[in-house]
Every structure is written in structure tokens, then in C-alpha cells.
Amino acid sequence: MKFGIAFQLSVPRPWTRESEHTVFHNALEQVKVPESLGFEYVWATEHHFLEEYSHSSSPEIFLTAAAMVTKKIRIGHAIVVCVPQYASPIRIAERTAAMDIFSSGRLEVGTGRSATWTELGGFGADPDLTKKSWDEYVHVIPKMWMQERFSYKGQFFSMPERAILPKPYQKPHPPMWVAVSSAGTELDAAERGMGSLGISFAPMSVQDQVLKRYRKTIQNCNPVGAFVNNRVATINFLYCHEDDKVAQQVGGGITSMFQPLAVQFMHNPEALPTKPGAHGGLLSQLRAQLAGNPREGIAIGDPKHIIRELKKWEGMGVDIVNFMLNCVEVVPHEKVLESLRLFAKEVMPAFKQSQAQAAE
Amino acid sequence: MPMHRYGTADIKARLAYAPTIKTLKPEAWTLKNVRTMEARCEILDAPGDLLVPPSLRPCMPAYCSIVVSEIPDSPVGRFGLAEVRVAARVGPRPTFFLLNSYCDNEAARKELSSRWGYSVSAGEVSIRNEHYRAVGAVTAGGRNILEFLLDHRDPLPGTRFNQLPTVNLCKLDGKPILAGVSIEINFTDNDKGDQHITLDNAAWHAEGLKLLNPTAATVGVTDWTFGNIEFTVDVENAAEQTMAFVD
Numbered sequence: 001m002k003f004g005i006a007f008q009l010s011v012p013r014p015w016t017r018e019s020e021h022t023v024f025h026n027a028l029e030q031v032k033v034p035e036s037l038g039f040e041y042v043w044a045t046e047h048h049f050l051e052e053y054s055h056s057s058s059p060e061i062f063l064t065a066a067a068m069v070t071k072k073i074r075i076g077h078a079i080v081v082c083v084p085q086y087a088s089p090i091r092i093a094e095r096t097a098a099m100d101i102f103s104s105g106r107l108e109v110g111t112g113r114s115a116t117w118t119e120l121g122g123f124g125a126d127p128d129l130t131k132k133s134w135d136e137y138v139h140v141i142p143k144m145w146m147q148e149r150f151s152y153k154g155q156f157f158s159m160p161e162r163a164i165l166p167k168p169y170q171k172p173h174p175p176m177w178v179a180v181s182s183a184g185t186e187l188d189a190a191e192r193g194m195g196s197l198g199i200s201f202a203p204m205s206v207q208d209q210v211l212k213r214y215r216k217t218i219q220n221c222n223p224v225g226a227f228v229n230n231r232v233a234t235i236n237f238l239y240c241h242e243d244d245k246v247a248q249q250v251g252g253g254i255t256s257m258f259q260p261l262a263v264q265f266m267h268n269p270e271a272l273p274t275k276p277g278a279h280g281g282l283l284s285q286l287r288a289q290l291a292g293n294p295r296e297g298i299a300i301g302d303p304k305h306i307i308r309e310l311k312k313w314e315g316m317g318v319d320i321v322n323f324m325l326n327c328v329e330v331v332p333h334e335k336v337l338e339s340l341r342l343f344a345k346e347v348m349p350a351f352k353q354s355q356a357q358a359a360e
Numbered sequence: 361m362p363m364h365r366y367g368t369a370d371i372k373a374r375l376a377y378a379p380t381i382k383t384l385k386p387e388a389w390t391l392k393n394v395r396t397m398e399a400r401c402e403i404l405d406a407p408g409d410l411l412v413p414p415s416l417r418p419c420m421p422a423y424c425s426i427v428v429s430e431i432p433d434s435p436v437g438r439f440g441l442a443e444v445r446v447a448a449r450v451g452p453r454p455t456f457f458l459l460n461s462y463c464d465n466e467a468a469r470k471e472l473s474s475r476w477g478y479s480v481s482a483g484e485v486s487i488r489n490e491h492y493r494a495v496g497a498v499t500a501g502g503r504n505i506l507e508f509l510l511d512h513r514d515p516l517p518g519t520r521f522n523q524l525p526t527v528n529l530c531k532l533d534g535k536p537i538l539a540g541v542s543i544e545i546n547f548t549d550n551d552k553g554d555q556h557i558t559l560d561n562a563a564w565h566a567e568g569l570k571l572l573n574p575t576a577a578t579v580g581v582t583d584w585t586f587g588n589i590e591f592t593v594d595v596e597n598a599a600e601q602t603m604a605f606v607d
Binding site (some may be wrong): 051117118119170259260 | 452
């Protein structure tokens with residue numbers, strides 16, 4: 001199992017000229033240090049209008065900056081919103097190819113369709129159509145990357161024959177992923193031969209079922225790209241401290257801030273009489289988690305606790321665990337770095353051995 | 361606009377027309393073949409805050425729900441019910457706070473207010489359902505106080521509706537409370553469409569409410585079950601600390 005870090009660039013009020021500047025530059029520092037510690041992925045989300053919760057509206061800029069200050073860590077676009085009101089697939093193909101070039105072939109391309117009325121309504125997008133537009137996008141983007149000239153006529157997008165440039169550095173193209181938060185989306189990912197990029201904090205039992213369905217379905221997939229990406233990633237929080245109580249106290253701030261913000265913004269499809277998609281719902285998942293063992297599977301604690309919980313994910317067959325390191329800056333920057341260093345020193349070795357065994 | 365803010369509604373003024381409920385466990389009602397029109401629409405934040413009780417948090421973006429329903433039969437006979445609600449969070453829980461409702465059956469008004477805490481006024485409620493559009497209307501005191509036209513109808517799958525609890529300001533044992541009423545709703549037929557709404561704010565106790573950006577509108581046939589009050593919340597103190605589920 002490999003480890004990554006994930007950013008949504010949350011910026012607490014009160015906002016000053018320095019607020020976003022500090023968060024963005026701290027995040028960049030929090031990419032450099034983990035690379036040196038052995039983390040293998042950095043992901044940044046795309047959100048719009050989600051004040052305080054996420055100011056990461058142009059993740060391609062942040063990720064390009066991250067690529068420029070690193071050498072090895074893979075650069076994860078998590079995710080590109082595949083809805084016409086947000087961006088044309090031409091622009092997505094062009095800019096991701098440029099990112100792949102600047103990162104010398106380290107790009108991972110996550111795709112999705114957004115689920116919040118705050119965002120979809122802000123762009124004037126119809127939530128009932130986003131699944132279809134996402135499907136069209138993920139089919140055309142790999143072709144745009146691979147074909148010298150490309151033309152297309154579809155429901156959401158059409159173009160006469162043109163050369164879409166540049167082309168990605170990775171050949172045939174960067175790995176593609178699907179953000180999986182709604183029940184059933186893992187099947188959409190599997191059927192298209194795309195990686196399952198878990199972005200929900202559902203209980204482990206739920207995620208275990210999702211993973212099993214994904215593994216089974218992808219065996220008979222019809223890949224949208226030139227190859228199958230059958231990896232499964234999940235999202236987690238991370239705060240590691242020698243003292244478990246201190247870890248819970250400090251790291252607990254991340255979850256206690258994240259949950260109400262997430263619920264406020266990420267799960268407000270109730271603004272619509274019709275649901276943007278069938279899903280168990282982040283809110284219900286958080287409730288279920290709180291009703292059970294709130295620490296189950298969560299990497300907030302001392303190294304012993306974190307190893308024990310992450311071993312459960314490893315046993316389930318998860319390939320990558322991506323960690324959110326902060327939320328609205330409740331954990332000071334230096335403490336985030338200390339947590340990363342302790343994790344690398346005390347936790348990572350417990351997984352390097354199994355990686356080596358898997359490689360053999 | 362701070363994220364962690366609460367509503368600023370003047371509860372004392374609203375208590376003037378808040379009904380009294382007798383119990384948190386009223387006798388249930390099951391209502392069949394209810395035709396319901398609902399519009400949800402973004403509203404301005406600032407006046408929106410003035411409509412939300414101090415213990416609840418306004419939604420972001422702020423929005424409201426306008427519902428017109430025609431109940432063909434009930435224990436008190438046929439009645440029409442129209443509601444204007446503003447979206448609010450009980451802690452993290454999405455709900456709608458009822459601003460006012462109108463009903464055209466005196467016995468139904470009495471039951472809705474005394475069982476489930478509806479602030480309900482007398483008014484004629486109608487739905488005209490046509491194959492290409494639906495028109496909901498409410499008149500009270502000889503004035504049109506709501507016109508709700510839904511056109512460009514487009515069928516939707518039967519289960520894809522979001523229904524939220526309504527939070528009603530009422531009194532129990534002489535004390536003001538917010539009562540969360542979850543109505544179990546099953547849809548048998550529903551369409552979405554475009555909404556065109558004219559609303560008399562004062563009639564709905566919705567001063568300052570300005571409809572801005574329509575999110576969606578639906579018309580459907582449903583079965584309703586009104587059950588127990590699901591939860592209560594203090595009117596002034598944060599729901600995070602004062603919400604209590606009814607066993």
C-alpha cells in the first residue's frame with residue numbers, strides 16, 4: 001500500500017490579503033517535505049465557491065507549482081470536473097497534457113462531475129445531465145491525447161478535425177481515475193477501466209463492499225483509454241503524534257472542522273427536489289461513523305493506532321491511502337510537518353515490508 | 361458572510377401566530393394520492409438570515425421551498441395546503457423552517473396546527489394539472505397571494521426526490537419549541553419543469569424574501585404519512601446543543 005497527500009486548500013475566516021497566500025504556500029511546503037519522506041502522491045481537488053472549505057478552484061495551477069518543486073511524487077488531479085459549463089474537454093486534454101510535460105510524466109488524471117448545488121448552480125449546470133457529460137468526456141479525452149488529429153460529434157461537445165496539443169509526456173497517456181463518493185460510481189469506474197479514487201469517509205464495511213464490486217466488475221471492463229487502471233485509492237485524515245491523546249486532541253480538530261463544513265457544502269443536493277445521483281450520502285455516512293467507532297480506519301493517533309487502522313485498509317486491498325493533513329488551518333503548519341515526519345519514521349516501515357513482499 | 365452563523369429571526373414576533381401542540385406523539389395520518397407541486401429557489405442571504413430562527417443555521421446558498429398540495433381525502437375530508445419554507449440547518453441536518461401555510465379546510469387547519477405545529481391560515485388552495493403544465497394558486501381575503509406556474513414538464517424517475525423535514529415554530533406546555541416533522545412521502549408519478557412564481561411576502565410572513573435563482577420545480581402524485589414529531593429544538597439556543605429526538 002502506498003501513501004499520498006490530498007489538498008483542498010481550505011482558508012478560514014477572517015480573510016486577509018495574506019490568508020490564501022499563507023495556505024497556498026504552506027501547502028506547497030507540505031508537498032516538498034512528504035516527497036522527501038517517501039509519500040508517492042499529491043492530489044488537489046477542484047472546488048468552486050465553497051468558501052473556507054476549499055479555495056482550490058484551479059488545482060492545475062497548484063499542481064503544476066507542486067510539480068516544479070518536486071522530482072518524484074506523482075501529481076494527482078483529483079478531480080477535473082467533466083461538465084461543459086466548467087470546461088470544454090479540449091481545454092482539459094490540453095492543460096493536463098501540459099501538466100504531464102511539466103511534471104515529466106507524473107500526472108494522474110481524476111475525473112468527476114461535482115455533486116453540490118453550490119457549485120453546479122453557480123455554473124448554471126443541470127445536475128440531471130452531469131453523469132452523461134462525464135461519460136462523454138472520459139471517452140473523448142484519451143483519444144484527444146493519443147490521436148494526432150481529432151474530430152467528434154456528441155451530445156455535449158462537438159468539434160471539427162483539429163490537432164489538440166500538446167500531447168502528454170506519458171505514453172500512451174496518464175492513468176485515469178474516477179472520484180467515487182456515490183454508491184454505484186465504483187461500477188462506472190470499473191466498467192470503463194478507470195481507477196477508483198475514493199473520496200468518501202464511509203465506514204470500512206461500506207468501502208469494503210464498494211471495493212469488492214469494483215474488483216469484480218473491472219475484470220470485464222471496456223476501457224476508455226489505452227490501458228486499464230485498476231488501482232483503488234481511499235481518502236483519510238492524518239495526524240500522527242507519539243502521544244495518542246495529543247494526537248486525538250490536535251488531529252480531532254481536523255475532523256471536527258471538516259465534517260460540518262463538508263456537510264454544509266458537499267452534501268447540499270437537497271437544494272434540488274431531484275437528486276443529482278443516487279448515493280448513501282456523506283451525512284449519513286458520517287452519522288453511521290459517529291454512531292459506531294469514530295476512530296475506525298482513521299489515521300489520527302499515535303503510530304501504533306495508525307498502523308493498526310491502516311493495516312485494515314491494506315488487508316481490504318486498497319492500493320493507495322491519500323491523507324488530508326488539515327482543515328481550515330486548525331493544525332499549525334509546523335505540527336503538520338512534524339506529523340508527516342513521525343508518520344514516515346514510525347508508520348511507513350510497517351508497510352514498506354509488505355510492499356517489498358508484494359513486489360517479489 | 362461567516363460560515364458558522366445562525367439565523368436572526370425575531371422569534372417573539374413569530375410566536376404571535378405560532379400554534380400550540382398537545383403532544384409530541386400525535387395520531388398519524390396517511391394521505392393517499394396527494395398532488396404536490398414544489399419549487400425550490402435560491403434567495404438573497406441577508407434577508408434569508410432574518411427568516412431563520414436563532415438556533416438554526418442558514419443554508420449556503422440560501423434557498424426556499426414553495427409547496428402547493430391538494431389532498432383528495434383525509435380523516436377531515438378534502439383539503440388544499442400551501443407552504444412557504446426557508447432552508448435551514450438543524451446542526452448539520454438539512455431542514456425547512458415553515459414561514460406560513462394556507463389551508464382551505466377548517467378542520468384540517470385545526471388538526472395540522474394542533475398535531476404537528478403548522479402555522480396555518482385560511483385560504484383557498486388549488487392545483488390545475490394539465491399535460492403540459494401545472495398551476496398552483498392560493499387566494500386569501502380576496503387576494504391572490506401565490507401563483508406558481510410549472511411548465512415544460514419532463515417526467516422523472518419515481519424515487520429521485522429529496523424530501524426534508526419541516527421545522528415548525530409552536531408551543532408545547534406554554535413553552536416555545538421548534539418541532540421537526542418528517543413526512544414519509546412516496547411518489548408514484550412526478551415531473552420536473554420550469555418555475556414561474558409570484559408571491560405576496562407579507563401573507564407568508566416572508567418579509568424581505570426575494571426569489572433569485574430557480575433550482576428546480578416538480579409536480580407529482582404522492583402518498584403522505586404524517587407521524588410523530590421527529591425532534592425538537594430550542595428556539596433561541598443552538599440546535600447543536602438543544603436538538604432532542606423524540607423516542
